[in-house]
Amino acid sequence: MSKGIFVTGTGTDTGKTYITGLLLKKMKESGYSCAYYKAAMSGNERDSNGVLIPGDAFHVKTVSKIDQPLEAMCPYVYETAVSPHLASRIEGFPLEMDIVKENYLRLIEKYDIIVAEGSGGILCPLRYDDEKIFLEDVINLLGLPCIIVADAGLGTINSVVLTVSYMKSRNIPIKGIILNRFHNGDVMEEDNKEMCEALTGIPVITCIGDNYTDLDISGEDIASLCK
Template identity: 30%
Template sequence: MSQGYFITGTDTGIGKTTVSCALLHAFAAQGKKVVGMKPIAAGSENGKWLDVEHLLVASDISVTRQQINPYAFDPPISPHLAAQQAGMEIDLTVIHHAYLELSSKADIVIVEGAGGFLVPLNQQQTGADLAKLLNLPVILVVGMRLGCLSHALLTAQAIRADGLTLAGWVANCIDPQMLVLQQNIATLEHQLDCPLLGVLPFDLEMSLQKNARLLDSWTLESY
């Protein structure tokens, strides 16, 4: 039976795609058929949505771009505003249908959310509603920088308040100058009350394969 995970983060631009692709590589190394999904992408570069491109490369089954990415918008703004500018509204049932199609073909589906956990997707629903609709365990990517402790704990609180399982978290070291990094990681290990799946160092040359080896995907097998 297919298994999926919903990847959220403490903010936008903190490495959700990096972690999603690393997890895809880690599960593929276990011999599983894997696919990444970016339900909503906002912000294109030269006509391409780089998050989607990276997930396509990291996937190892043949699927359509529309299945992986039902909604794509040019401006790098909140999804509900990008959809408004495009004269449309994001429909979560469309995303759910695409997810079911992917899960029928892959052993593991990694769903990367947009922005933070509570980012508005339309006038009524947020990223939390999408995670609840898909009913997936959540993995929290914490961008390790000043302020991340409160952001991480608030996000974890919101995830659990919605009745979702926080399957684990990843410390992504996005600020090479962050003070007392290890103490911050230790604080979150103690207070998040879920497995630390790995620590990704700040390394602009780090490959996804190396990142994958730093993540404990086996811990997720129980979810």
């Protein structure tokens, strides 16, 4: 049976896509058949033919070198660089949970492990009209445990503790935290790591520095986090 993990973050621009690419790269190199999935993606650009390209998916595919077709990675792709709920209000084509599930089920029939990525932070609205859908609804629909990506710098204790507290209150399983833009030897960032673990009870499974091209955890270790 296929397994998976969901990558969320403490907010926008914490490096979820960057980390997701490295997770998939490591697992592919370890021999796993793996795929990427993101329910909704906004802020995308068009190619020379005017076709809208899912930028996060393209980055992940390029970094990880997985063989999954780009068009199978994300069912909802928007051009406007705003939250998906507003992008769909501007452009049309609002997210439907049946389509999200249908596309995900196609992947689990074909691949051993799926790494799903969220949009923005845990409270990101994906649709907000006559129907209200938030990121946590997609996590629950897919039935996946989570990894939280956070920036290692100033303010991360607050953002990590608030994110973990909210997710725990909603019974969303959390497997670990990854700190991005981490600098070994930086007193504040080393303390941030310790405090995030102490205040949440969630382990920091790895720390990633600027421009890393690999993870210091094994593909097997990553797979063990999946459900």
